[in-house]
Amino acid sequence: MNMLLNLVSRRFRWSSVLLAVFLLWGLSRITVSQESKISYNELYEETVKWSQEMYERTFVWWIPEELLEAYYAGHPFATEAWIEEVDKAVSPYTVIAVSDGKSGPFTRRAKFKTKVDIKANIKIKDSHGTRYLPISEDEISSNTKSFLASWKPVLEEAYGQWGENTHFILFPGKDKNGHRIVDPKKDGSFSVELGKKEFRWRLPLGSLVPPKICPTCGEKLNGAYKFCPWDGAKLPETKEEENI
Numbered sequence: 001m002n003m004l005l006n007l008v009s010r011r012f013r014w015s016s017v018l019l020a021v022f023l024l025w026g027l028s029r030i031t032v033s034q035e036s037k038i039s040y041n042e043l044y045e046e047t048v049k050w051s052q053e054m055y056e057r058t059f060v061w062w063i064p065e066e067l068l069e070a071y072y073a074g075h076p077f078a079t080e081a082w083i084e085e086v087d088k089a090v091s092p093y094t095v096i097a098v099s100d101g102k103s104g105p106f107t108r109r110a111k112f113k114t115k116v117d118i119k120a121n122i123k124i125k126d127s128h129g130t131r132y133l134p135i136s137e138d139e140i141s142s143n144t145k146s147f148l149a150s151w152k153p154v155l156e157e158a159y160g161q162w163g164e165n166t167h168f169i170l171f172p173g174k175d176k177n178g179h180r181i182v183d184p185k186k187d188g189s190f191s192v193e194l195g196k197k198e199f200r201w202r203l204p205l206g207s208l209v210p211p212k213i214c215p216t217c218g219e220k221l222n223g224a225y226k227f228c229p230w231d232g233a234k235l236p237e238t239k240e241e242e243n244i
């Protein structure tokens with residue numbers, strides 16, 4: 001493993017190699033981080049959305065900082081300093097990865113929207129219905145750009161041509177009062193609007209809040225549920241400090 005890493009690092013910056021190793025490791029295994037007890041895979045499942053209409057497929061991945069933390073936490077190579085760097089790179093933004101392609105009935109190669117096309121037609125919407133436009137490229141820190149660029153090979157590996165044509169679109173991360181525009185651990189909703197399509201998340205994300213126990217039947221349920229799906233019993237509220 002070390003030999004392989006040494007070999008590869010002659011050609012790439014060590015950080016991107018390490019990152020690629022992390023990513024491949026994460027995509028191929030069920031990873032439950034030791035400290036945060038958040039399952040990366042569950043969070044991944046909850047944050048990725050696909051839509052398909054005839055020959056048009058759209059991939060939208062919301063990448064909250066909790067997802068990256070869960071990804072790196074518990075990994076032997078990821079030091080706290082590294083995780084802090086990742087946090088610094090992404091927390092000022094709301095990060096969305098988008099790929100939008102159209103193929104024909106007899107074509108394997110899809111035709112993809114460019115980043116410019118996507119940016120002209122995309123908005124995010126917070127719980128209050130406030131919409132935000134993408135941040136222009138020159139306002140994004142170069143550190144953040146290189147961090148996100150290092151994910152590209154992994155997306156290519158995982159999603160083929162859809163990965164090759166994935167673009168990271170960045171929106172503001174905080175409102176004018178310094179509060180997060182989208183907090184995946186708090187009640188509410190979040191949407192990505194792309195042209196006429198809406199990709200919507202109901203919040204909190206179940207994998208980020210502790211599970212609930214139904215007071216009637218004792219079933220262990222997704223922490224985002226308000227009522228037991230089996231008997232309709234009202235479930236206890238999740239206290240803020242109980243959030244993982």
Ligand SMILES: [Zn+2]
Pocket residue numbers: 214215216217218219228229230231232233
């Ligand atoms: Zn129940």
